[in-house]
Amino acid sequence: MYSLNVPVPGEVARLAEQLRPSLFQFDSVRDQHTLVVKRFGNRDDYDRLEMQVRTTLVGSPAFEARISEIDCFENPARGDGPVVYLTVESPGLHELHRELIAEFDRIEDIEGDDYVPHVTLARGGNPDVAQQLTEHDIDPITWNVTRLQLWDATYEEPTATISLPA
Helix, strand or coil: CEEEEEECCHHHHHHHHHHHHHHCCCCEECCCCEEEEEEEECCCCHHHHHHHHHHHHCCCCCEEEEEEEEEEECCCCCCCCCEEEEEEECHHHHHHHHHHHHHCCCCCCCCHHHCCCEEEEEECCCHHHHHHHHCCCCCCEEEEECEEEEEECCCCEEEEEEECCC
């Protein structure tokens, strides 16, 4: 599966690492942290996908993103719940997502109006523990998004980097 992601800055990775001891009761804890802008599903034609994404992004500006709290999906649309995550506020990210779903198929229940920008920390486990984590205060982190990455989930690595403004 491929997606277009925002690489998170070091401050976000450090925050996730600081929270790691609080996540030991979850079934899985993320080691790598990214912010998904758009999922593309399984594609056999990667080169064509990359060109379509680059073409769609022409003229897209850099934008600001902000992490301000911990939240959870008690019953996520996909996979085991609960999912504990860092919330991401960004009008620019929402605008970019809208542009991408206008060009590429929207994935039901997680994109379009259902899109919730977030950085996943952990999933599966006790809902009460997840709820307790949402009460934990964090210092907000704000950054300028100046690059995006096409991400290959099969190999858990970026396949291309696109600078913004594109």
